[in-house]
Amino acid sequence: MHYLKLLQNLLKLNIQMSLAYRADTVVNILLNLMWLGWELLGLSIIFNNTETLGGWGPGELIALLGVFRLVNTLMAALIWPNTEKFNQSIRDGSMDYTLLQPVNSMFLTTFSRITVWRIWDLVLAIILIVVGINMSGDITTPLSTLTFILLAVSGAIVIYSLWIVLIALTFWFTKFDNNVTILQALLDAGRYPVTVYPVWLRIIVTFIIPIAVATTIPLQALRGDLEISRVLIFIGVGIVSFWIASNVWKAGLKRYSGASS
Amino acid sequence: MSTESIFVEQLSKTYKVPEREGGFGAAVRSFFKRKYKDVNAVQKVSFRIEPGEIVGFLGPNGAGKTTTLKMLSGLLHPTGGKANVLGFTPWELKPDYLRSMTLVMGQRNRLSWDIPAADSFLLNQAIYRLPDNEYKKTYKELDELLELEPLMKKPVRNLSLGERMKCEIAAGLLHRPKVLFLDEPTIGLDITGQARIREFLREYNRRTGATILLTSHYMADVTALCERIIIIHHGNLKYDGGINDLSRRIAPFKLIGIRLSEADSHDLSGYGSEVQNEEDAEKRYIRVRADEVTRVTSRLLADLPIHDITIADPPIEDVIERAFNE
CATH class of the missing domain: 3.30.70 (Alpha-Beta Plaits)
Known part of the structure; x- marks a missing residue:
């Protein structure tokens, strides 16, 4: 309850901040629409040459693009701005203040910056998913929709956890500013369905770099070609990765308090 | 259960610092194999401070003042010794402890640059779970002493250094901490600015009975506020006693x-x-x-x-x- 109220406060604060930079907000929304056009163009070029991509038709790929953008929204709305803030606070020492507040420091690090206008992205992503699914003619049931949502959340948590681990490494290395560039590079692999990649790469993408969990797999659930046991495994992966991340974070804090001056 | 606010016994902190000689070759070698050197920042320092005392914590740059303050506020784990503040071991970072102390560092910013201080204050209210009436009462008191109201609506980046420091200190005091650790709270301020902060701290201490441990490079801060001073040098405690006795004992x-x-x-x-x-x-x-x-x-x-x-x-x-x- 307390954390919800805190989140509400942070959200309000961030809305105020983004209102202060009007031009910035407008330009960003326009730029974003342009990117979407570019991505759709890319897809149409692919389908001028082939009927399916790894067994996925055009509608399904548009839906996948939607899920991909959902993940991207998470990146752009929370992960990017908070990384910037985090790296800066390590450099200028204001991290000390964050740690001395009677609130979970991982929570504060996650939500102190929220790029509010990215809400448009969210809407856009959902439109893409709905339109894509309709185009593909796949049959969705309430159950498959629910699994889709669960898996998407679980996938988001996997990516979030990966992020936490990456920025927590800063506690050990002090200068690790490209922590999120790595994450973005990994994430870009999720733009196409994992079945496009050769088997060895698919294994890496699915398990070692669990980005696919956040994009392809939820969509597979929506199409109904995912067994229940695998659904449970992927949800488990989300829980475990969150657990690992919060422990790495704790260890990082310990390291910070042991070594910094 | 002890009665003192701050109790420190044999507190020590040793840092491992990577060390290398100058030059390209040394830089390459150290990339593969780091050599570390132990730096004893604080060595077996002991003291106790009673509730309501204002104590000046002095020493030249690098003496270990900030390290000690960071250990007492809970940011650093010591390598040895004990500390107890208000009955808590600081570095366990218990929320109840964090709610009863504050650390203000003159060279670091707590407030966000792009928004008015008023908004950051409200966030603090939420973080420390302060009920509205309590928050308003504290704010009114701080406003009375520091004349905050005219500064509250401007983005922090548009404030002068003195104005910003007033807001920074107020932000650190909204939750009515019982123990204040102040690291150079007047740094960079002009004479009047320094005097105002000083006056405020004295009055705050009188009204709330808060314990204050303060470092400063301006001796005027110390002579105006502290009856007692603790001097450390190279991590060792050199003097602990009345400021008036110092001249008799040392010089x-x-x-x-x-x-x-x-x-x-x-x-x-x-x-x-x-x-x-x-x-x-x-x-x-x-x-x-x-x-x-x-x-x-x-x-x-x-x-x-x-x-x-x-x-x-x-x-x-x-x-x-x-x-x-x-």
């Missing part, structure tokens, strides 16, 4: 000031070492050991055409300076 000297009725050409070196004093050009000052003051004074009176004579303690700044250099 038992007095300053004799004389004004001569004739031209000032007399050589005073036979009486004691002469000290420069720009504020009072008409007088000449000599530093004399305390137990020789009477003898030297009577000699001066006998030997020279003296118009006026004063005997005083040396300024505390000089005394502390000497204490550092010993």
